[in-house]
Amino acid sequence: MKALVLSGGAGTRLRPITHTSAKQLVPVANKAVLFYGLESIAEAGITEVGVIVGDTAEEIQDAVGDGSKFGLQITYIPQDRPLGLAHAVLIARDWLGDDDFVMYLGDNFIVGGISALVEEFGRNRPDAQILLTHVPDPRAFGVAELDGAGQVVGLEEKPEHPKSDLALVGVYLFTPAIHAAVRAIAPSWRGELEITHAIQHLIDARADVRCTVIQGYWKDTGNVDDMLEVNRTVLEALDRRIDGEVDELSETVGRVVVEEGARIINSRIVGPAVIGAGTVVNNSYVGPFTSVAENCRITDSEVEFSIVLRDSSIAGVGRIESSLIGRHAEVTPAQHVPSAHRFVLGDHSKVQIHP
Template identity: 60%
Template sequence: MKALVLAGGTGSRLRPFTHSGTKQLLPIANKPVLFYGLESIAEAGISEVGLVVGDYADDIRRAVGDGGSAFGLDVTYIPQNRPLGLAHAVSTARDFLADDDFLVYLGDNYLQDGVRDFIARARIRPAAARLLVTSVPDPSAFGVAEVEETGRVTRVEEKPVHPRSDLALIGVYAFSPAVHEAVGAIRPSARGELEITHAVQWLIDDGQDVLAEETTSVWRDTGSVDDMLEANRHVLDGLSGRLEGKVDPDSAVVGRVRLGEGAVVRGSRITGPVVIGPGSVISNAVIGPYTSIGANCRVHDSSIEASVLLDGADVECAGRIERSFIGRDAVVAAPRFPYAHRLVLGDHSKVQLHP
């Protein structure tokens, strides 16, 4: 079995971060979300991976490496000129996939339990398609599957206005080569994309075996800042503490805190779970639970909780910050008693200011 990992999307809901980088490389607990998927695929015993890439192909190649050996994988990069749907990505990767069974995995997915058990069951009971689904409060935002008690799928719909099930497709699929005929038979949807749900429905209508299994594992598609923060919280819940940097006598480190090599904590209190990247300096600050601070950041005279700071971020005299996502090399600074705020913000940025 091979794997096809999709990392070519635009990430419009994560602007402005995706104006300058790809969403698949945004970090959860200081590790790119894409890496969690690749590690899970390797753990499932799959070694051949096709990585579908778009505008930020060079960034992904630098992060993953030319061959993917750091993950124990043999990675082939597959350019996709435009993200025109999951089925289009499968079509683009046709030569790589050949006539093998394969896994499709969305590169911005975070699935706490990974895909090892899903793949094991797909090998035991092969089908034309096997879908991983989960119950969600608002299925109209997803592809939706109707599933019999036996696990057989009777119908799938893409973002239905009136869903007939609460089981959402989470972007993990196992396919046989039969799906290629289905992809060749469908036409673009109203939004101009080749929908994988249409290909799956084609297989159902053709009388082929399409199965679903429901997962209760923690899952996020990390398509928005709130999703990123929630995924960050879940990963930090399993964090083990390790102090490789320096903590001065005037500081207190409580709970599970991972402090990277060369990081310095001075006159501060840190309450885990927290991860702080190498080379960062925390001074006169309070860092609360569920915070991830990247490499070479600086936090001074500020309080931060349940937030993510990307590499090189600089926060000074900012009062209390919570549930925030601060980009690479961004600067947040304020006088202690400001009379006015001066902001320089990129397109689609959001700022909440409180007296």
């Protein structure tokens, strides 16, 4: 079995972060989301991986390399434009050959990995197997309709009036039967070749399409709220480790990781939290569910339930919470101007101001 990992896409819901960085490389607990997926694939015993790349191909390739650090053999497959999940299967046809494969969306996060799913698929070998999970608002997802016996009878992509609350999780398993299906479908109203339409084609042809409803944790990390929630989940499993310097005026409480080369000076760190290598926290408070990447500076400030990317600085700004701060960002206090605010914001930013 092979794996096809999708790492293209524009990442519009994570702008402005994704104006300059691939969404799959935004870190969760100081490790790229994409890396968790690659590790799950390796743990499932799969070694041959095709990675679909788009505009951020160079950044993805620099981060992943040849795959050897994950125990994988990586082949990069360029996609000129993000034209749908089924289009990714279409352009990967030659590389996939006649092998079964798992398709994994690179910005998805699944606790517990996919080993059991891959084993189940290998035993039964249906034409397609999909993962489903109950969600509060299925309108933003592909949605499955099941009959009374729990068999998949219909799939819809982002329906206005969903027929169930069962959303498709971003992991799919296929035999070569999927190739004829992706060639048979037409682009949707979005101009994309939808994988839901290809699977529906298999259902209509009476192929063996099965589903597994997962009860574990799954997130599509496509927006800031979900990124922060996944970060919280990962940090909850953190083991305490202090490899950096913590001075005698500082306190670390609970599951705190201070990486080698980091320095904590006259500060309080309350876990679960991780402080990256080379980062300096001075006269500050870092609270629970916060990950600070490498080579950052936090001075005279408080940060909680947030993700701070590498080479950024926060100085003298009081309290920050529920925030995602990009690479090389600077957060400083503004000069006091009555009834005025001053911003430098990226495209599609959202700002909340206390009156």
